[in-house]
Amino acid sequence: MSEYSVIGQRIPKLDAREKVTGRCKYAGDMRMEGMLYGKLVRCWDYAHAEVVKIDFSEARKVPGVVKCLGPKDVTRKNYNTTIMKLLVPAVFSDVFGEIADLNIFNARVKHQGDVVCGIIAKTEKAAERAAEKVKIEYKPLPVIMTAEESKKKNAIQFTPLKPGNLAANFPDSFFPNNEYGWNAEDGKTVHQKFKDADLVVEDTFYVPRQKQVQMENHAYVALYDDRGRLNCWTSTQMPKLVQNLIGELFELPLTRVRLVQTPIGGGFGCRLGMIAEPHACAMAMAVPGIPVKIEYLREEDWVASESRASGHFYVKAGFKKDGTPVACYGDYQVLKGGYYTHGSGPPFCTAAFMHGMYKWQAMGCKADIWFNNMVPFGAYRGYGNPENTFGVEQLVDRACNKLGIDPIGWRKKWAKGIGDESWLKGVNFVSSGLDDCVKEAKKKIGWDKKKKQYANQKGVKRRGVGIGIMQHTSGAWPMLLEHSNVIMRLNEDCTVEIMASVSDLGTGAHTAVTQMAAEALGWPIDDVHLKCCDSDVNGFDIGAHASRTIYCVGRAVMQTAADLKKQLLERAAQNLQLKLEDVEFAEDKEIVCTWDSSKRINCRTIAEQSIYSFDDPATGKTIGIPGQMVAHYSDFVKHCSPPFAACCAEVEVDIETGEVKVLCLSNAHDIGKAIHPPSVEGQLEGGAHQGLGYILSEDIYYDDKGLCLNNDFTDYKMFGASDMPAENYVTLVESAPDDIGPFGAKSCGESALMGPIGSVANAIYDAIGIQITDAPVTPERVLAAIKKNGGVK
Amino acid sequence: MKKRAITLFINGDEYNITVDADETLTQVIRNQLNLTDLKHCCGRGECGACTVQVEDDRYPTGKKIINSCLSLAAMMDGKRIYTVGGLEKGGTLHPVQEAFVEQGAVQCGFCSGGMIMKTVDILENNAKAGEAEIREGLEGNICRCTGYTKIVEAAKQAGKVMAAGK
Structure with a gap:
């Protein structure tokens, strides 16, 4: 029997019923008395242009229009959509060169879909009609799409704050030679160390601009109320940090900014920081006392909200004849898009996850991030790791193939493990379930049998198997601040109200956090209730990013529960006139004396007396101990317990059509402890869907004018139900619980996306003997690669 | 207009x-x-x-x-x-809704309403629909969270209940 009674149980998710009945109200479902509708007027025809003139005269004539807002009608303060500067010391922000280069309404369009002005109207339809009638005169500017164009000496400059259009790199003052990595023990740099290698493999990989494609279109309601408070209902992943940013932008103290988080219809990083909260709030401030709603159309979301980083990633790896990894170097030339937003964040993490994976004698990675006229890149599940996985995992297999070494054996031998430095310097792995992940992933796909079976193939359809491994993170410390607050308030019936700003993106976080609270208290799950998502109630929390929620909030929950239990023991001891060390918890909320079980009191009595406190009419003495019990813990996690995973894939490649079909995926994940197993499985199964999209079908395409060619579900191809491998196995490996994670748990939110990328790429290599360096691996690219290679193996 | x-x-x-x-x-x-x-x-x-x-x-x-x-x-x-x-009748969920809850087929929930209606339609036409038929039937409904695994499992579970109920 399990040592736990609540965690690990496959209970229905707490929000499942409201979601299957349609009763769950997302921001777009909100209706308020007298609500007005805001429409953002975007530039659709140019990716780069100056706004010369805005003419509202025709728009104002549309019946139902309340206000037309241009750049002068809202704050002209610059801002940055991200929360980065809040999460690092100020000195770091300066060193990295973070800038605020965005306006609510922009006088210069830097990508298609940039917002120029806005309409407020009585109906959505009137707002849309008026938006169409706004006449905007543009002066087209040269469109820059590639890094080469962006870095040219005479190239048009995106911002005077970043001369030369270099939005970011790894600053020399922190990263010698602008590289993140380490020198060899003999003092040689990564560049010098390649001379010691017997085999060097290298290639330049194109990594795609994947879109998060959360199903809920961005929607907001904002109200500048009669008390002078700015209220905003939003499905942001980071309500407390966005509250802070909104306060700063509109120069309001936090007492006058209320952020209410609505149910999140998918996030995957796209709701990390602000999207159109500034616009909704600016519109609300233009019509005080009246709520204003903005709801994006899907095509707006596609062209205007931040995507994954894309660019060219050069990777070089050196090995000894026996496979010993000597050196690994990466050079990532990244396309920023029109605005700074996350700056060097995701590319730095590409380098960091390269840092955390294998025991190279020396390693280094640089990144130059160039402004261009694409949609800006921001956060997307995996945050830099997919790029690393796509390049490095393929080169490892190429080297193993050339050296005649088993790629699985090589990975088990040379992957970092306990005691080694992880993705960030100074943070060592404290647990690793990688070996068991490899074993399970291999077993479920039938690796050995299939490997033999596919050794010598002829014919049009070639099958292959491949492996990819990965490590990720649980939270972002020490790169970024990790801070969570949990308050537990004991009700008079001895149930607990938990106040914590926990973001649930559909991941099951609310369910898992509730389970952990119940487990930590030792009480039934019905005796705890999680109240979140309102800045008026909840204390500080980072919100959801970096796969942090279960790991970081879970720890805070455990600390708070321990405090509440201690308070209960103290009151019990006082009540029973015993010492604290003489009492302990027993069944059914009883607290008993360790040496005389007749001395006992129930927590229900303590709870009731804490609130309904009376003096005994006969004696005049107070009955019980008065004062409602509240426990609070403000937790700064000082670790990030990276989880590992191994994924095996089986593919079939049609060498005449170039089509790649994934027949089977087997992903085993080092979860440590699965708090809510169906949710962990769901993360892995869904992560596979997005990983397969990255490697096989998804990218945003632009024409030469910088206009998006595929801003819809038809032209942006994601895997459908029958495209997914019918065999999509996930294994939750719990053999390596983590000493720091709550109940041993490590993260699983982002990491499932990586395994399929490396494993499918390597399975294609196994099937046809050719590596495809550009993702997504489309049929055209497969055929081109076969042609270039002069046929298959 | x-x-x-x-x-x-x-x-x-x-x-x-x-x-x-x-x-x-x-x-x-x-x-x-x-x-x-x-x-x-x-x-x-x-x-x-x-x-x-x-x-x-x-x-x-x-x-x-x-x-x-x-x-x-x-x-x-x-x-x-x-x-x-x-779909819910007198406080009782439809077998498809019930199966979505039980199988963990709901994540963010935004596609769930449409996905459930499509599943209901597939199963009303053929409660014994097999996995391939279910997957093909769901092709026009996009889910970005689940990878479809648990949705297909839920459809299979509901199919059994609906077939038995006829």
Whole structure:
């Protein structure tokens, strides 16, 4: 029997019923008395242009229009959509060169879909009609799409704050030679160390601009109320940090900014920081006392909200004849898009996850991030790791193939493990379930049998198997601040109200956090209730990013529960006139004396007396101990317990059509402890869907004018139900619980996306003997690669 | 815009309303009738989030499955329309809803209403639908969270319940 009674149980998710009945109200479902509708007027025809003139005269004539807002009608303060500067010391922000280069309404369009002005109207339809009638005169500017164009000496400059259009790199003052990595023990740099290698493999990989494609279109309601408070209902992943940013932008103290988080219809990083909260709030401030709603159309979301980083990633790896990894170097030339937003964040993490994976004698990675006229890149599940996985995992297999070494054996031998430095310097792995992940992933796909079976193939359809491994993170410390607050308030019936700003993106976080609270208290799950998502109630929390929620909030929950239990023991001891060390918890909320079980009191009595406190009419003495019990813990996690995973894939490649079909995926994940197993499985199964999209079908395409060619579900191809491998196995490996994670748990939110990328790429290599360096691996690219290679193996 | 007086029967309730001739069924149900169990996503029939059933005698079940964003409300005059909000009867979930809850087939939930209606339609046509048939049937409904594994499992579970109930 399990040592736990609540965690690990496959209970229905707490929000499942409201979601299957349609009763769950997302921001777009909100209706308020007298609500007005805001429409953002975007530039659709140019990716780069100056706004010369805005003419509202025709728009104002549309019946139902309340206000037309241009750049002068809202704050002209610059801002940055991200929360980065809040999460690092100020000195770091300066060193990295973070800038605020965005306006609510922009006088210069830097990508298609940039917002120029806005309409407020009585109906959505009137707002849309008026938006169409706004006449905007543009002066087209040269469109820059590639890094080469962006870095040219005479190239048009995106911002005077970043001369030369270099939005970011790894600053020399922190990263010698602008590289993140380490020198060899003999003092040689990564560049010098390649001379010691017997085999060097290298290639330049194109990594795609994947879109998060959360199903809920961005929607907001904002109200500048009669008390002078700015209220905003939003499905942001980071309500407390966005509250802070909104306060700063509109120069309001936090007492006058209320952020209410609505149910999140998918996030995957796209709701990390602000999207159109500034616009909704600016519109609300233009019509005080009246709520204003903005709801994006899907095509707006596609062209205007931040995507994954894309660019060219050069990777070089050196090995000894026996496979010993000597050196690994990466050079990532990244396309920023029109605005700074996350700056060097995701590319730095590409380098960091390269840092955390294998025991190279020396390693280094640089990144130059160039402004261009694409949609800006921001956060997307995996945050830099997919790029690393796509390049490095393929080169490892190429080297193993050339050296005649088993790629699985090589990975088990040379992957970092306990005691080694992880993705960030100074943070060592404290647990690793990688070996068991490899074993399970291999077993479920039938690796050995299939490997033999596919050794010598002829014919049009070639099958292959491949492996990819990965490590990720649980939270972002020490790169970024990790801070969570949990308050537990004991009700008079001895149930607990938990106040914590926990973001649930559909991941099951609310369910898992509730389970952990119940487990930590030792009480039934019905005796705890999680109240979140309102800045008026909840204390500080980072919100959801970096796969942090279960790991970081879970720890805070455990600390708070321990405090509440201690308070209960103290009151019990006082009540029973015993010492604290003489009492302990027993069944059914009883607290008993360790040496005389007749001395006992129930927590229900303590709870009731804490609130309904009376003096005994006969004696005049107070009955019980008065004062409602509240426990609070403000937790700064000082670790990030990276989880590992191994994924095996089986593919079939049609060498005449170039089509790649994934027949089977087997992903085993080092979860440590699965708090809510169906949710962990769901993360892995869904992560596979997005990983397969990255490697096989998804990218945003632009024409030469910088206009998006595929801003819809038809032209942006994601895997459908029958495209997914019918065999999509996930294994939750719990053999390596983590000493720091709550109940041993490590993260699983982002990491499932990586395994399929490396494993499918390597399975294609196994099937046809050719590596495809550009993702997504489309049929055209497969055929081109076969042609270039002069046929298959 | 031309107005038109129409009657819609949504989940058994009668609504006599005046609509703009160019308004879609999604817009009317959500914005005029405030029935927000029906979700709006792409607005062009690509994602399936707004899937509903409409009575249609030409189909064996007497119902046709449609994307409500692609149908004009004016053309639905007099029709019976079924949305996810009408599946629960007397506090009891429909077997498909029940299976979605039990299998963990719901993550963010935004596609769930449309996905459930599509599953209901597949199974009303053939409760014994196999995995391939279910997957093919769900092709027009996009989910970005689950990878479809648990949705397909839920459909199989519900199929068994519905087959036994007939």
